[in-house]
Amino acid sequence: MEINPSGCTLLGHSKEEFLKFHLWEVIEPEDLKKHPLRVEDLRSGKAMLTERKLVRKDGSIVPVEINARVLENGCLQGIVRNISERKVTEEIVRQAQKMESIGLLAGGIAHDFNNLLTMILGSAEVMGLRIEKDSDLNKHVHRIIEAAKRGGSITKQLLLFSRPGSSELKPISITHIIKEVTDILSFSLPKNISIETKIDLSNGIIMGDSGHLHQVILNLSLNAKDAMPDGGKISIRENSISGKELRKKFITATADQYVSIFVSDTGKGISSETKNKIFEPFFTTKERGKGTGLGLSIVDTITKNHSGFIDVDSVLNQGTTFALFFPAVGATADLDLEKINRQRKIKANILIVDDETMVLDVLKEILELPGCQVLIANNGNQALKIYGSHKVPIDLVITDLGMPEMSGEILFARLKNLDPKIKVIVTSGYIEREKKESLLSQGVKSILDKPYKIESVQTVVEEVLRNSKTTE
Incomplete structure (x- = not known):
């Protein structure tokens, strides 16, 4: 019978357009299905405060709070308030609570889990020092060491996600990390998926945490695999880009030179709607039980902790490319951090x-x-x-x-x-x-x-x- 100008603005309809609707036509169908109208309760004299999802003229949804009652003349009055901002705030609080829960979980398991990994990793390294260099056992020792190191990254993922800013940065070679990841993937990828790398620079030195960056490239590669259930190709490319060029896209890119990594697949691609959500915590398009929704959020967090930038380019049914950019540094530091100095002597x-x-x-x-x-x-x-x-x-x-x-x-x-x-x-x-x-x-x-x-x-x-x- 009547709507005020604020109501017209809220829903995007003119007053004349709105007055042609029935009440249920402006309520989202799924919302109406879950929560049918309770007109009989209102007619009995009860006032009602409820939340609804209304459909705007452009098809978008707006969450509202409705204070409804039946007036003495028998008309239904609804005072409607837009609660979009409140919903955003509530979601932020919910996410913060989730992060706190993950932090408690991670802290609870990390100490015991890392104790076990310390025993495994330390014992394997001591074995490696005592086995002859040409022994066949060396490859098995190396696998144990690598497995223990990757096991440690599981805890680091949760700790990093719940306690951002925990990266400890040292000069490292991205090229070396890419080679490590591709070595791992070459043994674990299905036979209908190939992987290729292209390194267009000699060093690729940045200030970084090797464990965290290893996880970034591995997460992106595994996501690429999941996007190609019928097979395809993963490409990992590394080159450099000037800060001047990168600032055309990211105005806060202040370094002179950046190392760039591109992880591409030939999979099903990402829709524009999904693309806007992929870095949100707990968002996943995978089937229930096959994805946590943490992978890309962790990638985003690690990239930011390294003063880096991330970009996504995707075409439906053609493939997706994730581009990462990290500030480059000189190659003067000793980067062979995995090498053990067998001649080291400490008297203490x-x-x-x-x-x-x-x-x-x-x-x-x-x-x-x-x-x-x-x-x-x-x-x-x-x-x-x-x-x-x-x-x-x-x-x-x-x-x-x-x-x-x-x-x-x-x-x-x-x-x-x-x-x-x-x-x-x-x-x-x-x-x-x-x-x-x-x-x-x-x-x-x-x-x-x-x-x-x-x-x-x-x-x-x-x-x-x-x-x-x-x-x-």
Whole structure:
């Protein structure tokens, strides 16, 4: 019978057009099916506050809140309020709650999971050092090491997603990471899918976290595979682009030069509507149980943490290309981070503390390889006794953070009371950046994340001992 100008603006119809409709014609059919009109309740005298999805003239949907009642003259009055902004805010809150839940889950599993990976990775690396170079067993040891490293990335995915900004950036070669990913995929892709790479630059050096970038390229490649159920080709291309050229598309691209990676497929493509949602957390077009909706959101998060940019080009039934751009750096750094220095010698008395016996055994062997004298303790109280009674000075303590009865943080505080110049390294399978910063500000010399490799353990120990001698 009547609609005010705000109602016409809300729905996009003129007053004359609107008055030709029945009430149910402006309600989204699916919404009406789920929540039929309750006219009888209104006629009984009840007022009703409800949410509805109304259809605009252009076909778009607007969420509204309707306060409805029947007037004394028998007419139905509905006061309608647009709640689009409120819905957006509610969705942000829901997503934040999901992220918090994932963070709790990830933190709960990371410590134990990374302890297991530390045992596997450390034991495999020690085996690798003790096996002859030409032994057939070397390839099996290498597979164990690579599998353990990729296992660690599972936890990193969840931790990264729930705790963005946790990347630790070092000079790395994107070219090397692409080769690693293609090696993995060559064994695991279906036979009807081929993969090719094209590297158009010599170094591809950026400041990055190798584990996170490995996950980015792997995630994009696996998505490409899923987009081609009937077979096709995955192409991974790497080249460079000037910052001036990239700024035509991304105005905040301030670096002089960028390394670009393109991951393409010949699959079914992405519709323009879906393309706008692919980086949203938990959005997936895969069948129930076959996708988490985290993969591309993680890719987006990692790219941003590396000061990078991401672009998507897709044509339905022809294929999709994801383009990544990262600021390039010079190639002067030593990038062979996987190489173990077999000639390294470290002379130090080290006390290691961990409630996991197998972790202690692995770490003890890693430290004894370069010549360290190692003492072990299964808990904080035992560590305090050993430190207080040992006749030879202990040069360094390496303690796990998450231990029962006495945490690594409390142990450090008590050791510091015994010796203000104590040198302590803390290890953990899961530690937030804020906690890291707090421990370092209290005097902890370094933080070692599990699962750790021989090279990283020995490098950190050398640096702490060398820096301590310099300051003394």
